[in-house]
Amino acid sequence: MPVSDSRSSLLLLCGCLLLLFLTLPTFCQAQFTPTLSTSIDNLDSGQASGFIQDGFFFEGQEGPSSMLIQFDRGSFDFSGYAPGQLVGSLVVEVFVSVIFVTISGDIIADVQVTSVGPDTMQAIAVITDITGNVSAGLSLLGIDLNIGDTAFDVLYTDLPGDTGATMNVTDAGSLPLSGNLDFDIPLTWTTAPILTHSPFGGDLVVETLLTSTTGIESSFNEVFPLSGGATPDQFNRGDANQDGGFDISDPISMLGFLFNNGTVPCVLACDANDDNGVDIADAVFCLSALFGSGAQPPAPHGACGDDPTPGLLTCLQQNNNCP
Helix, strand or coil, rough: CCCCHHCCCCCCCCHHHHHHHHHHHHHHHHCCCCEEEEEEECCEEEEEEEEEEEEEEEEEECCEEEEEEEECCCCECCCCCCCEEEEEEEEEEEEECCCCCCEEEEEEEEEEEEECCCEEEEEEEEEEECCCCCHHHHCCCCCCCCCCCCCEEEEEEEEECCCCEEEEEEECCCCCCCCCCCCCCCEEECCCCEEECCCCCCHHHHHHHHHHHHCCCCEEEEECCCCCCCCCEECCCCCCCCCCCCCCCHHHHHHHHHHHHCCCCEEEHCCCCCCCCHHHHHHHHHHHHHHHCCCCCCCCCCEEEEEECCCCCCCCCCCCCCC
């Protein structure tokens, strides 16, 4: 072979190797492009609702390590729930076709409450059934999966008032969802009617953040218009008797309402410390603001306005000094 041809071939080979070297990181780069959609049982303002999320994770890409769901209008209602009760379910469909076997069936888990607090509830997704030949098939692939395993840990958090709620799901490691996936995985979450929509209507925004096992994030933003809804009350926080001022008569009105069967035109105005409740702490808060060095009641205070942190308290509107 002529020397010139050898040099040309060598240069071509070096060029190809260099091109392969430059593009190799692209080939090896992890991918995480799942799909996700949410559906809500009902969209009536002030009503409780469950929700369903359908996710799909693609073969050859990374699996999820966590899922954070943010509801910006409404609140979780934990009343009536106790450890051991069910608040939802999880279904993972499995279909794997390899040379020697086809694995087909479902992995089913119940979401069981483990603890309940005033603003948080913890739960675990416990595998209760494995249908088809999934258990034996996955065992052949080196994946040991059993009924009773915890698939996910779940934390529900209620934010103040109806400003929002979050559901945080983290992989407990028993399902074959970590690292690169060997097959497509459709996953469906179903919850009990635990989310109470805002009584004031508006748009419910559901933001979901999925994170892969190496930290890649994929986010989804969905908007659901709520039907109905009342006009938010206007009030003057701390002005318990709603006479337009803030003085000693206001904590006296609060105490009469709490302990002497008294009436107030706006219960919401009595929530002086803005903790979405009315108790003796509100009267103490007012006295400290009036005669001590305590802070003034949060907005709206000093003039009528809407509640920036709405909850379940309302005004009765009789003799209310606000529009």
